[in-house]
Amino acid sequence: MLKDLCSGAFLRAVLAEFLGTFIFVLFGLGSALAWPSALPTILQISLAFGLAIGTLVQVIGHVSGAHLNPAVTLAFLVGSQISLIKSIFYILAQMIGAVAGAGLLYELTPSEVRGNLAINSINEDTSPGQAVAVELFITMQLVLCVLGTTDSRRTDNIGTPALSIGLSVTLGHLLGIYFTGCSMNPARSFGPAVIMGLYSYHWVFWVGPMCGAIFGSLIYNYLLVPPLKSPLDRLSILQGSFDPEHEREREEHRKQSVELNSFHKSMEKV
Known part of the structure; x- marks a missing residue:
């Protein structure tokens, strides 16, 4: 395991997760800023987040799998498709990348425009419980899409995974923005919250997506498409051996x- 941690492939994968999340947060949050001459529309924000993910999956998917999201990494961990140690490093890289992306956007943006840096917040007519439920379901559909489009066992024509995953992110935003500003990604919520120092109901944007990821992974990996690997092999994957x-x-x-x-x-x- 220590040998794998020091390998070039492992370090490149962690770097890819950092860089990918950095770019995703920078472009995604940047699309939601309130410029005086052109307020962002829900469609614009949704497409920006979706296109950012689709582009990055295409760029670094072969390097790290392009998780770019602690919830997606957790889904792969629950499905025994990634080792525990790699998942920890991935999530750390994603969180640091998100903070770096939000920090750079803060420095680049005029003070009268940056506002709260597009921090996720619960709609005043939405309760915390409803917010968690919405985040759970929009993240679950994203995880199901990621697992389905990247499943190496499929022999049918699956199209372009990068496009499918990008559209799934767009779909989540088209609904989620009304309720929570749409997170689906704890790192996306964490970055601007750290930079702005605002953590109101921040737990919602961890509990909802992480629970959605667990449910999505259990549904796909153990109900819809049961694993071919033996329990011993799955344990070996989690251990990194x-x-x-x-x-x-x-x-x-x-x-x-x-x-x-x-x-x-x-x-x-x-």
Whole structure:
């Protein structure tokens, strides 16, 4: 495990999560600022967040998986698709990247425009419980989309995962902005909250998305598409000791055994 932590691939993946979240927060929050001559529309903000995610998934998806969201990382952890230590480093990188992105936007933006830096806040007609429920469901649909479009077991035409995930983020915003300003991403909420020092109902934007991620992962990985890996293999992934090369060799051996058995049965019929 220590060897993996010091590997170039691991460090590049963590750096990609930092840089990706930094850019996502910078562009996403920037689209929601209230310029005097042009107030942002809900469609503009939704598309900005969605296009930012879609672009970044395309850029760094092959480096780190482009989680860019502690909730997505948690979903992969619950599904035994990432090690515990990597998930910790990913979430730390995402949170630091979000703070850096919000901090840079704060410095670049005129004081009369920055406002509260697009901090997530609960609508005055929405209760904390309703806010948590909305964040739960919009994050759950995002997690289901991410897991479905990146599932290596699929053999059908899945289109472009980057576009699908970007549209899923846009969809969440089109609903969530009315209730909570739409987080779906604790790092997105954490960055501006730290810079502005405002934490009113901040727990909502952790509890809702994280619960939504857990539910989404359980639904996809254990109800809709049960895992092929054994419990021992899943434990190895969580511990960071899983060898993908060994898994590929074993899968290839399994396929050869199935083909050989089919051949023997066909010969017996002859």
